[in-house]
Amino acid sequence: MAKILIIEDDKFLRELISQKVAREGYEVLDAVDGESGLKMAQAESPDLILLDLILPGMDGFEVLSRIKGDEKTGKVPVVIISNLGQKDDVDKGMAMGAADYLIKAHFTPGEIVEKIASVLSSGKDSAAAA
Amino acid sequence: MIFSRFSINGAVRFTGALLFLASLVSIYVAVSFAPVVALAFVAGVNIFAVSFLVFSVTRGFLLPLREIRNLVAGVKNAGFSGRVKEHGSSEMRDLARAFNIMMANAAEAQEKEREIERMKTEFVSLAAHQLRNPLSVIRWTLQVMLEGDYGPVPKKQRELLQKTFESNESMIRLINDLLDVSRIEEGRYLYEPAFKDIVAVVNSMADKYKEEAERRGVALLVQEVSGGVPLVYIDEEKIRLAIQNLLENALRYTPRGGRVTIELSHDTKEVRVAVRDTGMGIPESQQRRVFQKFFRATNAKSLDSEGSGLGLYLVKNIIQAHGGSVEFQTQEGKGSVFTLRVPLGKIESAPDAAGIRGISKGA
Incomplete structure (x- = not known):
């Protein structure tokens, strides 16, 4: 069973997405800010991380760069879920190594779950090919 | 400055005929009379005094006036940032000073107006960003309910939820449009052709x-x-x-x-x-x-x-x-x-x- 780490500061959004992801049969971990999210990423080695960008304290871009910069977590696919929808933000996130960038207002939890499945399976494909 | 003023008085004394009133009208009178006066002098009085007169009028009135005119003509493109040099006759210096104060006031008023415009755009952009989160929450909640994640939804309730979902969607669209408009107005709407x-x-x-x-x-x-x-x-x-x-x-x-x-x-x-x-x-x-x-x-x-x-x-x-x-x-x-x-x-x-x-x- 794949393990998904959700880093999202909004309690309600975090719960909604956690429940949706858990319902699909994934194991769910969640963190309310960047610092605790990073710790969890290192301690729990999740298979995928859902990352919000606007977080209290360390922001999502910083979290992303630390995840990617750490050899223990560098290979874990990170899907950004944010309301920052500007092309600049999307480009920046993708350039920093995000697997995908979902704008909250344009995606529903169901679609996010589909995205998780497709990112996980493409990861498996490339692992198998390697 | 003092020199030019003195020389005007001197010139007036020389001709003994022309009186200079310190008004803009008289400057033009002076200029248009200049040839006449010149003729009189050629008739035998003092050519030097005439050139002196013309020179003084030019230095004392015409040059400062031209500077003001040029500045006013430039306001449309350059804004209210320019100032004129306060020189020439005392009347022209007063005029230049008053003119500079007026320009400064206009610049200040314009800056204030721009500031308000900036604040307005910033407010719209901030409000729109802040609204996106709660709107996303509503969108997500309605969606998981419509998908039946929390049990089956009776037909009538489904209809109402669907309508609410659509209203929420149009609100999200409005917010997106508003953000685009505020980007346009802030000059942050960048094109990558x-x-x-x-x-x-x-x-x-x-x-x-x-x-x-x-x-x-x-x-x-x-x-x-x-x-x-x-x-x-x-x-x-x-x-x-x-x-x-x-x-x-x-x-x-x-x-x-x-x-x-x-x-x-x-x-x-x-x-x-x-x-x-x-x-x-x-x-x-x-x-x-x-x-x-x-x-x-x-x-x-x-x-x-x-x-x-x-x-x-x-x-x-x-x-x-x-x-x-x-x-x-x-x-x-x-x-x-x-x-x-x-x-x-x-x-x-x-x-x-x-x-x-x-x-x-x-x-």
């Missing part, structure tokens, strides 16, 4: 709206009036947004059984994308305001509550940024056609133009 196949863009937009057109019972067609449309230098994302706005309007305001056609044509100067509908049209009295922010035709408002009134404002800004223009023809009850004209000019100046112009798309 590249050579693109506009035929492909139009076809994919038509594909995107096929389903919605079917749902509304409206035929949606693409018509390539002229074949071989060349690549165009555009920001594809923005042009998509412009076409999207025209298509959404056309579909929204065309009754069941109607037809929406996207017509593509070009000549040596431009590519034209026209969205033609058989919809309700825009009342003549309101046609002037079509591209204004928040404009919505009265007949459109009575039909639904969806539009934000920002779509055509965005379209106009996007197309103008491409050096093009938007035109429309409309007849109430018969339909409208909105035409985007995007110039091909830039292609000719591009280094790799030759290859690009050769590419052609089949009709």
Whole structure:
């Protein structure tokens, strides 16, 4: 069973997405800010991380760069879920190594779950090919 | 300064005929009399004094006055930042001083106005960003309920949830439009143009709206009036947004059984994308305001509550940024056609133009 780490500061959004992801049969971990999210990423080695960008304290871009910069977590696919929808933000996130960038207002939890499945399976494909 | 003033008095004493009143009128009188006075002097008095007089008038009045005139003429382009040198006769110095104070006040007022405009735009942008989170929460909640994650939803409740979901969607669209408008107004709406196949863009937009057109019972067609449309230098994302706005309007305001056609044509100067509908049209009295922010035709408002009134404002800004223009023809009850004209000019100046112009798309 794949393990998904959700880093999202909004309690309600975090719960909604956690429940949706858990319902699909994934194991769910969640963190309310960047610092605790990073710790969890290192301690729990999740298979995928859902990352919000606007977080209290360390922001999502910083979290992303630390995840990617750490050899223990560098290979874990990170899907950004944010309301920052500007092309600049999307480009920046993708350039920093995000697997995908979902704008909250344009995606529903169901679609996010589909995205998780497709990112996980493409990861498996490339692992198998390697 | 003192010298020039003294010399005027001296000159007046020499001629013994002319009195200089310290008013702007008298300067011109002096200037127009100068030749007359000169004649008198040539008749035997003192040529030196005349040149001195002319020189003094020039230094004391004309030069400072010309500086003020030049500054006033420049205000339109340079704003209120310029100041004049306070020199010349004492009257001219007073005038220059008063003029400089006036310029400073005007500059301050203008700066204040700009500041308010900036604050307004910032507020809209901040409010819009802040609204996106709660709107996302509502969207997500309604969606998981509609998907039956929390148990089956009876038909009537489903209908209401669906309607609420749609209202929320239009609110999200409004927020997105507002953010785009505030970006335009802050000058942060950046364009990244590249050579693109506009035929492909139009076809994919038509594909995107096929389903919605079917749902509304409206035929949606693409018509390539002229074949071989060349690549165009555009920001594809923005042009998509412009076409999207025209298509959404056309579909929204065309009754069941109607037809929406996207017509593509070009000549040596431009590519034209026209969205033609058989919809309700825009009342003549309101046609002037079509591209204004928040404009919505009265007949459109009575039909639904969806539009934000920002779509055509965005379209106009996007197309103008491409050096093009938007035109429309409309007849109430018969339909409208909105035409985007995007110039091909830039292609000719591009280094790799030759290859690009050769590419052609089949009709």
